[in-house]
Amino acid sequence: MPTDHIDLTSPLLNRRAAVLGAVGLLALPASQLAAAAVPPAPDVWPNALQVPGGVARLSLGPAAVRPVAHAGEVPLLVLGDVIEWTALVGIPLSAAPGRASITVTTAEDNSPRQVGYTVAPKRYTEQRLKVAPGTVDLSPENQARYERERAHQATVMETFSEPLPQAAALQMRVPVPGRRSSSFGLRRVFNGQARNPHSGMDIAASTGTAIVAPLPGRVIDTGDYFFNGNTVWLDHGGGLLSMYCHLSAIGVTTGDVLKTGETLGKVGATGRVTGPHLHWGVMLNRTMVDPSLFLPA
Numbered sequence: 001m002p003t004d005h006i007d008l009t010s011p012l013l014n015r016r017a018a019v020l021g022a023v024g025l026l027a028l029p030a031s032q033l034a035a036a037a038v039p040p041a042p043d044v045w046p047n048a049l050q051v052p053g054g055v056a057r058l059s060l061g062p063a064a065v066r067p068v069a070h071a072g073e074v075p076l077l078v079l080g081d082v083i084e085w086t087a088l089v090g091i092p093l094s095a096a097p098g099r100a101s102i103t104v105t106t107a108e109d110n111s112p113r114q115v116g117y118t119v120a121p122k123r124y125t126e127q128r129l130k131v132a133p134g135t136v137d138l139s140p141e142n143q144a145r146y147e148r149e150r151a152h153q154a155t156v157m158e159t160f161s162e163p164l165p166q167a168a169a170l171q172m173r174v175p176v177p178g179r180r181s182s183s184f185g186l187r188r189v190f191n192g193q194a195r196n197p198h199s200g201m202d203i204a205a206s207t208g209t210a211i212v213a214p215l216p217g218r219v220i221d222t223g224d225y226f227f228n229g230n231t232v233w234l235d236h237g238g239g240l241l242s243m244y245c246h247l248s249a250i251g252v253t254t255g256d257v258l259k260t261g262e263t264l265g266k267v268g269a270t271g272r273v274t275g276p277h278l279h280w281g282v283m284l285n286r287t288m289v290d291p292s293l294f295l296p297a
């Protein structure tokens, strides 16, 4: 029996082969068939990493119509086809390790079903800083501004639009060349007071470097925010959003539609930062997840 890296006994692959045959692929000339039969690359983006701040890829099985899935009240991105649907679930940095579940409804089901998964623990680095007392407290004016902005951002984060992303493998392009920090999830404690963990990727680049869209997307918000400085939000569909902070210049306006690689602004040091860099956030189901899961290694 020939050894092969592809498990041809997989019922999924057999169903796929049946469907490919049904759509006429098997009627192609042998030369084209050979090319078409090349197995897909084993890497699928985003990479599944079932930890706080990671992404779960949950198989929902076959269904004639795209299932509807929710984490609590929040709608989830479901991609795939009639042979296999997959729910992509952003896991909050604050999630407790252990069992978790989503709710799935299909046209065939009489009632919603739960699909469970396990969140493994992940200990992110903790950074304890001592700073002069008072420097981490906001003035009443800035506190009020921050709270207004936080409420506005919360409405931006609720965006769930169609069409959904075209590709089942959501590989992103790096939005700016430069050294990427691995500080996603870093827990910062100032003078013994825990701050929100770092919920994005910092990419070092000099002021003025062009920032490009990592996937096709629509601009859903731009503004100058207290902590994040000049900021652009992109909507990629289905609750997959991305955010770009500390820009020296914003090059788009709300409603603009960008193709992958189109410029949205320039790297800067606006907001509460110590030097020029891009803070890049990726959000799934209103949850900031590790952007590196969307990038090729």
Ligand SMILES: [Zn+2]
Binding pocket: 198, 200, 201, 202, 278, 279, 280
């Ligand atoms: Zn950052």
